[in-house]
Amino acid sequence: MNFDNFSQSLLRYPDLGFSLDFSRMDIPADFSATMSSKIEKSLADLKTLEAGEIANPDEGRMVGHYWLRNADLAPNDEIRAQITEPLKAVKSFAKKIHSGEIAPPAGGVFENIIIIGIGGSALGPQLIEQALGGAKSPVTTYFFDNTDPAGIDSDLATIGQALNKSLAVVISKSGGTAETRNGMLEAKHAYEEAGLDFAKHAIAVTGEGSKLFNFAKDEGFLATFPMEDWVGGRTSILSTVGLVPMALQGIDFQAMLEGAKAMDEKTRSSDVSNNAALQLALAWYHEGNGKGQKDLVILPYKDSLVLFSKYLQQLIMESLGKAEDLDGQTVNQGLAVYGNKGSTDQHAYVQQLRDGLHNFFATFVEVRKGRKGESITVDEVNTSADYLQGFLRGTRNALYESGRRSITISIEEVTAASLGQLIALFERAVSLYASLINVNAYHQPGVEAGKAAAGTFLEVLNEVRGHLTAEKKDAEQLAFECSADTESVYHAAVHLANNGEAQHAMGANAKEDTFSL
């Protein structure tokens, strides 16, 4: 590629140590011009969103995550206080935990935190823990991010006796999320089995007046921190959801807020060619014809960013994957995201990326600095970091040679500030892209269908429980007695049999199986 073209395609924010290379996306020079009316609308939409308009019409909600890093933007004093007050409270609480002013009843200081949350209430803290946590953290962090009892038991076994120095951080806006409630009740049970008072080892991050809020008050939790209605789960990482864990882990959340704020400011620009978030949204649009026709593969070349693809998978797919557009037309939109890390993935699926199905484009994340401190050379002249850089450049070239496009994002180091920048960049790209394709990026109506179907299944499960007897019955008979769908009854009965609540005699096929007490 001509160096002039590369130089022109490289968008840089030198004061942030940030750059974004679109040179391997083959976007025609006049593409922005052809998109100008859509671009104008996108920028205008984001402006009204930031000004506090109802940007999530289906749920009648404001969308306020951009205010979290710049309270001056908040549309009124009440919301401004909802942002600034918790910052002080969180810092003060973490200080007391670290100093032992708030201590476990058994004495000493809290050495572990157990974050109990799911979706946005887990992925953000997991990303941060992986990127910025480590040996120097004042606490070791565990996650209960599912309703899998074996997973919870595994973590509890690792924690062992140190449960008495472990602080449970229960995170749920509504308090009505079953997985989180289950995780909390499993944790409470484990503390009680160990002779410990759960409430004296627990805090909550939740909406005021929620089920969890009331539970925490009634039980006497050590503290509760507020979660606001105008922040959605997948954009809650810079709200109390992310700040409380960060403060406890000794991570400088103020720097992360500043990093996000700086990226927000850069990407409010109406100078299209200098707005990184808008350019990202336009590149997605161009590559996938505004319909997500190519998957987005995220390849950070840095171990500490290994969860970034999973974080973006939620942010992007839950925001953009919508059945209808804002005019009620069926569009089945979205943008599939996956990835892991380089150069590890070169020894895995990069074979397919280079040679196989051309159904994706890549986004490399380069971290320019290899490590803190001195490096040995691993051959005559090069360091491990030189190789990492070599593999990134080599893979980018090899993909482009075979017609596979890529974006390369570069940051100097993985710090609280640069992570804040990356988060803000993608949040804003999602907001802008959603406007380009005319979908509501801030609701998740499809999630309800699965929850409702799960509720129906649990009702069937209890019907089956009530109709199992010593007599052997097949699924059809049980279904008749329970007035329920036969296949659901079958799955319920098999589940009960595998969990000590029924006997299962297998026949030649499912139809001939029988169940009894």
Add this chain to the structure above:
Amino acid sequence: MNFDNFSQSLLRYPDLGFSLDFSRMDIPADFSATMSSKIEKSLADLKTLEAGEIANPDEGRMVGHYWLRNADLAPNDEIRAQITEPLKAVKSFAKKIHSGEIAPPAGGVFENIIIIGIGGSALGPQLIEQALGGAKSPVTTYFFDNTDPAGIDSDLATIGQALNKSLAVVISKSGGTAETRNGMLEAKHAYEEAGLDFAKHAIAVTGEGSKLFNFAKDEGFLATFPMEDWVGGRTSILSTVGLVPMALQGIDFQAMLEGAKAMDEKTRSSDVSNNAALQLALAWYHEGNGKGQKDLVILPYKDSLVLFSKYLQQLIMESLGKAEDLDGQTVNQGLAVYGNKGSTDQHAYVQQLRDGLHNFFATFVEVRKGRKGESITVDEVNTSADYLQGFLRGTRNALYESGRRSITISIEEVTAASLGQLIALFERAVSLYASLINVNAYHQPGVEAGKAAAGTFLEVLNEVRGHLTAEKKDAEQLAFECSADTESVYHAAVHLANNGEAQHAMGANAKEDTFSL
């Protein structure tokens, strides 16, 4: 769905506690019949592969991973001995490590293992560690699976003083994989900095006579275990690559071999409707028109299987993602794989799966038993495991309601045996599907392009090193002096500047930047 249809679509191996539900794939009853000649060829291909024919024609290699769990199948006595001899040696070595007969020079017993490998030499051990490791393991396991110095430093910081009780397990067939060599040299340096003799804390798993083999012999490693030419990286999990870590972790690898062997036997059947691996391959073919037109989303509902999607991503994409078919026609084949775990993902990208882009099909993995031991109820009647089952059933139903297809694999528990079954099932499905679409599943020619390009970049890096002076030069001048591509020179110079080997003065754009010592 009609229960009779469900019952007929449910393929069961009751003696293995295994079932596979194709009812939500909408495969026409006559599909197998229309595919009969391809099916016959697939089964015949796999038979000749297992008999020791050169099944990887491009590399002129036999493909022997199915012999690993049944040495009786090996085509000759030499190979048979290559399988059975290491089993004894690995068991005996692990016993000595656990008893302290082989002990760290500092005394005590080895408490940590550091697995140094990449691709197939890391993903298999990572899958197993996540699925079967845990608090009861006699060792804590760390992975150096990249050439990222910061990632290595982070693990070393966590290990801290206990490096003197840490056993490095270096895994590389050729010994020529740069990431693994770099990881080993970084580890060696860290041991030496701590005043420890690396060789007395190291073992190697490698091909006889390889660079690593010779290094280990020269340095006096505690042991070396062989890796054979007829096992590829992505199918090496049941070779010494997986067995050595498992033995050290106290995991019953014999049970895993038995589980894989049992699944192999079931899926050698020429009874098409009762061959789970063949049915899986046919379902993939039907759903993606034999061209991978739908992504495969893996959703295990069990925390301990969270890495299964990453493992399958390598196994499937590296095997199937090929430019040419066996007749040399350009086909750009493949099957994109991603996923994480349920029910966690219902709070993330499942929104898009249900409502958005219809570019995928799902594979649920159900683990029927919730946990070992008793459970509390988390509402009036249900346990956490009941909810997990409810969410799996609910999501499967919600997806199918909106026309998204899925397969459900069920196992009783996550054990060494059931994991062996799952591994064998997918290995064989890949072998059979590769025959259906006529590609070589056992080579990875696309990986070389990236490696070669990386080598070229490292050469440029050294040219730039040699031409940096106190005088400020721009990329074009440096490129002229180095006789190299300007953009590569620019990236090399920026990399050096960020790692203490150059000064970078930024201009208005990349073209105007200058570099000096």
